[in-house]
Amino acid sequence: MNNAVEISPATAFGLTEEGVLLVDVREPEEFAEASFDVRNLMLVPFSQFEERYHEIPADRQVIIACHVGERSLMATYFLMNHGYGQVVNMQHGIVGWAEKGFPVKGELKRKSGGCCCGSSSGKHAGNHSSGCC
Amino acid sequence: MKEVKILGTGCAKCNQLADAVKAVIAAENIDASIEKVDDIQKIMTYNVLSTPALVVNGEVRCKGRVPDRAELKDFLTR
Numbered sequence: 259m260n261n262a263v264e265i266s267p268a269t270a271f272g273l274t275e276e277g278v279l280l281v282d283v284r285e286p287e288e289f290a291e292a293s294f295d296v297r298n299l300m301l302v303p304f305s306q307f308e309e310r311y312h313e314i315p316a317d318r319q320v321i322i323a324c325h326v327g328e329r330s331l332m333a334t335y336f337l338m339n340h341g342y343g344q345v346v347n348m349q350h351g352i353v354g355w356a357e358k359g360f361p362v363k364g365e366l367k368r369k370s371g372g373c374c375c376g377s378s379s380g381k382h383a384g385n386h387s388s389g390c391c
Numbered sequence: 392m393k394e395v396k397i398l399g400t401g402c403a404k405c406n407q408l409a410d411a412v413k414a415v416i417a418a419e420n421i422d423a424s425i426e427k428v429d430d431i432q433k434i435m436t437y438n439v440l441s442t443p444a445l446v447v448n449g450e451v452r453c454k455g456r457v458p459d460r461a462e463l464k465d466f467l468t469r
Contacts, residue, residue: 259436307440328400328431335435 262334263346267355270321270348274298280321281314283307283333284352288325291368294352295361304329307336316342323348323355325368393423393467398434398454399443405429408443408457415463423467 399405441455
């Protein structure tokens with residue numbers, strides 16, 4: 259498997275300014291608290307990713323992002339495995355994005371990540387006390 | 392010898408699965424090697440989004456949960 263292309267929040271911001279689509283894979287409750295304030299944004303929660311990834315356009319460049327960059331890296335590889343050739347992962351997630359001063363809607367309160375454990379059921383996704391992903 | 396892999400990025404549930412697998416292997420005297428895989432790129436070679444996942448001889452047997460002892464025994468001896 260090829261390595262995923264990973265970009266910094268600064269590079270991601272520049273691309274979003276050019277109109278590149280940013281796909282946020284955080285859960286709805288995380289999104290409700292704070293979200294990327296960019297022109298082209300799409301929410302595909304990690305807990306629903308296997309069922310909904312096909313909603314992401316395969317014919318254009320997309321940036322995948324999450325809270326700290328781990329769920330999004332898994333999602334990036336998942337898309338690569340499904341033939342997506344123009345997908346990149348944004349390192350450090352919305353936490354790194356906000357730390358660099360890039361635009362966020364809402365207030366980012368959580369500093370630890372969401373969880374990839376058991377996410378296919380959705381029962382454990384967004385369990386922020388577990389400290390994984 | 393069975394080749395058992397626990398896929399997970401190191402959270403509590405991943406460790407629970409690893410401990411449970413080790414316990415069943417010991418109790419049932421199963422000839423097996425166990426490897427914990429926490430590298431995301433390696434995890435994604437199995438195309439598993441939901442962790443922890445259990446891989447036995449290269450086949451993903453379950454993902455996103457910690458099976459009970461009876462189910463684990465089945466996965467590890469089948």
